[in-house]
Amino acid sequence: MITRAASIASILLAAAATVAQAEIIELVWSGDGAFTQSKRIAAGKFVEICGKLPAGASVAWSFEASAPTDFNIHYHEGKEVVFPAKMSQVAGGQDTLRVKVEQDYCWMWSNKTAVPALLK
Numbered sequence: 001m002i003t004r005a006a007s008i009a010s011i012l013l014a015a016a017a018t019v020a021q022a023e024i025i026e027l028v029w030s031g032d033g034a035f036t037q038s039k040r041i042a043a044g045k046f047v048e049i050c051g052k053l054p055a056g057a058s059v060a061w062s063f064e065a066s067a068p069t070d071f072n073i074h075y076h077e078g079k080e081v082v083f084p085a086k087m088s089q090v091a092g093g094q095d096t097l098r099v100k101v102e103q104d105y106c107w108m109w110s111n112k113t114a115v116p117a118l119l120k
Contacts, residue, residue, distance in 0.1 A: 043111060055101055061107065073097055074090075
């Protein structure tokens, strides 16, 4: 017989394993001001690229994915999440982020498919 405490512990361990499989990458610019990355997004998981940006900065961004992903750029203000960009089920995109407030910004791709996706 599984006790209530053991059930809760199992749920917490399963949740921790899920979080551990997601990937958060630090945004580090190269000497010429670029950032490039290729990553595999496991089925049902996400990848985030995050870094602090100063107010007034402009970041031209683009991506391609081998499968449709949910994509957004976001930052946090207290408990609120602000989304300067948000797209559902897209395999690519490009635009320019014009930074209005200094924050830690995150580019995030969620793979809701049953197969891994390659992100470039």
